Amino acid sequence: MTNKRKTGEVILDLQGISLSFGGVKALTNISFNVREHEIRAIIGPNGAGKSSMLNVINGVYRPQEGQITYRGRQRKDMNTYAAAKSGIARTFQNIALFKGMSVLNNIMTGRNLKMQCNFLMQALYLGSARKEEIAHREKVEEIIDFLEIQHIRKTPVGRLSYGLQKRVELGRALAAEPEILLLDEPMAGMNVEEKQDMSRFILDVNDQLGTTIVLIEHDMGVVMDISDRVVVLDYGKKIGDGTPAEVLANQEVINAYLGVAH
Amino acid sequence: MNLSFFFEVLIGGLLSGVMYALVALGFVLIYKASGVFNFAQGAMVFFAALTCVGLSEKFDLSMWVAIPLTMAVMIVLGLAIERIVLRPLVNQPEITLFMATIGLTFFIEGLAQLLWGSQPHKLTLPIEDVPIEFLMEKFNILVSQFDVIAALICAILVTGLALLFSKTKIGRALRAVADDHQAALAVGIPLQQIWGIVWAVAGFVALVAGLLWGARNGVQFALTFVALKALPVLILGGFTSVPGAIVGGLIIGASEKLAEVYIGPLVGGGIEGWFPYVLALLFLLVRPEGLFGEKIIRRI
């Protein structure tokens, strides 16, 4: 499959990232980059360090070594707030929704950085606060429509099935209108049809909004079909990097991850 | 500074700390087994002591008969609590369970006074609460014999419970339950039985604490307040650690006494009410789960 969309400059560059927890080496000297507008997949066997990689990118984990260059700015590690502020949003592998809140409110939280009114205005619910609330609500409703979760809009997310929660989580990340979207297994627990919708969806976001996407996924079909470039991790080391086709042909990758090619 | 006085305060504090630890143990036991902060522990201490004294006074029994009888009562109480209160609340948020134990507190307090009246009683154990003469003469340091025996009993309890938790299958199951009720049920851990056992053991610990504290303070409603002394011990040592309770107790006991004696006069005294809490708070700032508590896992 050829990629006709234009991918731009490198906006995120990771150099020599190493991360360990006590004795466990989660990541060892990993370098790779992400270009603007591309869909970058990270694959690898369980416990390879994929989720840790995302955690490093948005500052949940601080790597012991390495450098992160994001939009020209070089640093040793990110910090979660700064990452969010500069346009990195993400979803989590173990759903991290706000369980007690409704779907609508969960997605609304995604827009918090865009809200200007201070709490006094919100308490009084004065004109501007109300207007702001409604403006954001409209945006969120668009996302809700897009994800086809209108019927559960007011349901507390704790009551939703696993798959629906995944969708809501994606919605929350999207609501932030991020520049980079980090997705950790967004399609786990979905059936093919739902995965198709989800893929379409990711592609649309990527196409229409130009959002850069970093994606972890175990479904090779999806990865091969929608990603532009793929990084392969194994035991915290990088064992492959390239287009889907290249990676697919890499014997090391086959041994470590894919098993018998299919 | 008068050195022997300092040691006296220090030792007195350490021994008081042991008494706090005794109460804290009951909390740890239940928290560890179910993630429930048992607000009713103080009431259970009171109930146990009052029942013991009540039985012995009303039916003119010797302590050696009254104590096992009370033990039986506490076991029944523990099982009943599991059956009536906890079982329907499996898998509920901890704050709900916490609240249920508050309800329980009222119930037990009412029950205790309904059964045995509201009069304070004296409780005489065959251990005398007088200074050990030997230490008195030799070093001019005052240590009560009672405290030393209490410390021994506490040590035995701590060792026993620590072994129970770390070495047995039940211990592991208890920790599993505290982590995730649903999953524990799914692997076949008989939550009901386990809670029954734990509450019964907690009842036993409450009885021991009740007897020792009762002998010191008299058996009266105020025994429920000893829980307030145990809380800072608990947070300092960690809710989930049996050895933490004893170490926390020692630290709190000693520093609270030293503070009252040496800092108290500077600020007008009476700081024992809040000092242990502030101290524990400072420790928490460094280690948010107490000295020995299990780290709270926050991974996403």
Added chain:
Amino acid sequence: DDQYIPLLSYRVGPYAAGGSGFYGGVIDYFNLINAKGGLNGVKITWEECETEYNASRGVECYERLKKSQGGASLVEPLSTGIAYGILDRVAEDKIPMTTLGYGRSDAANGKVFPYIFPLITSYWNQAAAMTKYLGDKSGGMDKLKGKKIVHLYHDSAFGKEPIPVLEAQAKQYGFELIKIPVAHPGNEQQSQWLQIRQANPDYVILWGWGVMNAVAIKTAQRNGYSREKMLGVWWAGSEEDAVPAGDAAKGYTSMTFNTPGNYPVLDELRSKVYAAGKGNLSDKTRIGSVYHMRGVTAAILWSEAILKAQEKYGKGKQMTSEQIRWGFENLNVDEARQKALGALGMFPPVKTSCEDHEGSGAVKVQQWTGDKWKAITPNWVVGDKALTRAMLEESSNKYAAEKKITPACLK
């Protein structure tokens, strides 16, 4: 047309023992009055409400009961917190409130607090009496010079109340006053007693409350301090305070405004009330215990006030609360009257006036023999009343200024 008295009692919680004894005494005496035909024929009715010693529940009880059965004659919450909660309300409702041995000492000034009656004695007078007693014991007030007295107190408004008096007297008589507070609830006092042991004082005043008392006595024993040299406030002087301390309490002394012992009136209670199965205490041995006797005393004073009012406003009639207030302000229970009531010497003679709602200020000292209290001062002890009077004036006038009250006597 009975005389209705609401009882804001507490029978659960930490102070239940005191509550059940006191209100038990009150109700027993009411029953006795009624069994004997009432106050000039007017029977007493009452209604109890559980306050749990909690201010807001106490207020609720007060508000609920004050209007029922034709209106409350008087109230007595036996709790400082509740007393404060209804302090303004009783004045508004014109219902007299007695606070026997607790509450604001300055409320004895009837010009500022027309409806409050801290009958018999206030904290200040008690503190003054304590110094007087300790002075006498040392062989004269001048012998107090150079002595060390520890004031071991419950760290609250209650425990701090006597400090001004004690300080003034320390200056006057030249003794050293060492103040050592105990944090509520006081179930652990090792550090305080180590300090006391270190200071080795001549006397320890125990201004304690609840469990703190028993623990103080016990801890004194463990630290080898003589209990004879301890002198408790009357809230540290009941069976409930001494019994839990066990043998350690033997020899411990405390203040009281009831002389322990048996009295004809108590026998009457046994024969007329308990024999008829109407006794309020579930445990008969508590008849004549400190709290019970305190309750009986309160009830006697109340009925005396009602009788006094009847003298003025019509014998055998139901009195309004305002009339009873007048009765309280003109009480005169002297020894002759006490004798007639079968309570000679049970409490000091009480004679009130508008300026003096306290009416006495006299106390006794009692000692625990191991199973009961025994009075050890043959006569009533009265402290330096001039000193307390001055303090009382100052403090109550400050209150009047804050509340914009012009001090004056009601007629």
Added chain:
Amino acid sequence: MFYREAGQFKTSYQADNQIFPLRQDRIGVALLLCAAFFAVPLLASDYAFSAIFIPFLIFSLAALGLNILTGYAGQLSLGSAAFMAVGAFASYNFMLRVPGIPILLAFVLGGISAAMVGIAFGLPSLRIRGFYLAAATLATQFFVVWCLTKIQWFTNYSSSGVITAQEIVIMGMSFNTPVKKYLLTLSIVCVMALLAKNMVRSNVGRSWMAVRDMDVAAEVIGFRLMRTKLLAFAVSSFYCGIAGALYAYAYLGTVEPEAYNLDLSFRILFMIIIGGVGSILGSFLGSAFIVLLPVFLNLIAHFLSLPTNIASNLELMVFGALIIFFLIVEPHGLARLWQITKEKLRLWPFPH
């Protein structure tokens, strides 16, 4: 059947964002407010005002404050009474020391003082969580009460350590009768409840709930933990502070620091748990439960003419048992029970 939303379509987000999106609810609330402001003052007795309604409203306000902190922001606290005390004593001192200060301003300043104390004691919450935090908040409780008893300046050197609340006068009008006090309290509580409702349905509220439900994720999304938590502490303490001031001024009149003891903190905690953690309505329901139930039990015991010492203990036991019973029936409190009832009504007479 009677409680249906069928036919009520929202055509704008504004309409959907209303506090009470359902017409029945709106009518219900309007009726309730009318009753509270007009009918009750005409009908109720002084007893009802000064012993039931006023404390009920004040406790509701305090519960609301605690609910903001515990229910919405997820920070379990056992120190609410301390913040109430700060509010009361600060208001008292403002009134005392700033001549001519309007009393409402004194209340607000009292609330702000409480908020500042709240922020100071909220700092540890950045590291400490759950029951550890709860136990640590006891430090606030004991420390504040200790300070108020120790530092006599706060009580204006009153010998008994007691303060006497000044008379409430607003624009020349003196609020000295129970009805007037009730109306004043009611107005304050209504306004503050409205503000609270606004807060929890807008971004602040969402930030609190996010921190409550999963603080790591909240941080990743861009909420700042420190600011969010401290704001919750501040707002909550402000509410408690105002409640504390009302407790002194509109309810008790004369208070000692011990009136704001640990017991009171616990009672307020009970209110929110019984009423519903994370629910504005729940604060009111819980407060009603805790204020009314003992009265009710007392009346029943009286009616059955049980011997008082038995009755008192039974009351306590029944109270405890009822708490447990309600938790078993609905762990999320009375507010949720009410909601479920509504949902059932909506379907009525069909079971589903």
Added chain:
Amino acid sequence: MSIHSISSESAINNPAYLSVNNIEVIYDHVILVLKGISLQVPQGKIVALLGANGAGKSTTLKAISTLLKNERGDITKGDITFQGQRVDHLTPNELVKRGLSQVMEGRHCFGHLSVEENLLTGAYTRTLSRTDLKAELEKVYHYFPRLRERRNSQAGYTSGGEQQMCAIGRALMAKPSMILLDEPSMGIAPQLVEEIFEIVKSLNQQEQVSFLLAEQNTNIALRYADFGYILENGRVVMEGDASDLASNEDVKEFYLGVSGAGRKSFRDMKFYRRRKRWLA
């Protein structure tokens, strides 16, 4: 209600080991989720439960394992029998003792316990000698070598896939005769997915363990299962032999992602399709 039954006889010939009869489940007293589900698992068979998100698969499994109560769900109608006896009133512990064990959705490892301790709790209902226990552990480690490496770390800190393995391994430790598996392949690398299903197969064939598995990976599920049910909106809309289901056109299109023209690329989906509903 019409059930699109393609072929129903073959599997049902076996006496049902587990049978769920027309159950209705309500959450929180008001939310009706299962509207009459019936299904059978014959002894020694693998039965797959398929369906879109929110169809009610997990709820069905939790109803069977009686874990539903603790999530405030109630079975208001119908009954469940296991080994011929009604089990809806049993405690989960009794069920496990009888041989029915569940792997819950979303992993649910005991975070503070080490991986090995997690596995050991799985054997709680069995009384095993130390050596037997060791052998059992070895077996699990043999299936999941990754777990052996991480045996001493706290489960809460392991990766998603590792936790999933841990949860499955834990259930195996109970040596059940029937396992309810809720999305076993979720978050597992493709190679391992195959392996997990191989384990299922070998347990099934060698130890006669029956399986009821809720699975989104329809492809593989139907490959290994004997029989399948498709749920939609709390109802069974289709049931049949796995092979028949796999060749059904609708199933192919909606659950297997292949239509007449073979498998489509995820990139080429040009529109969102309204999911087909069998039920109006």
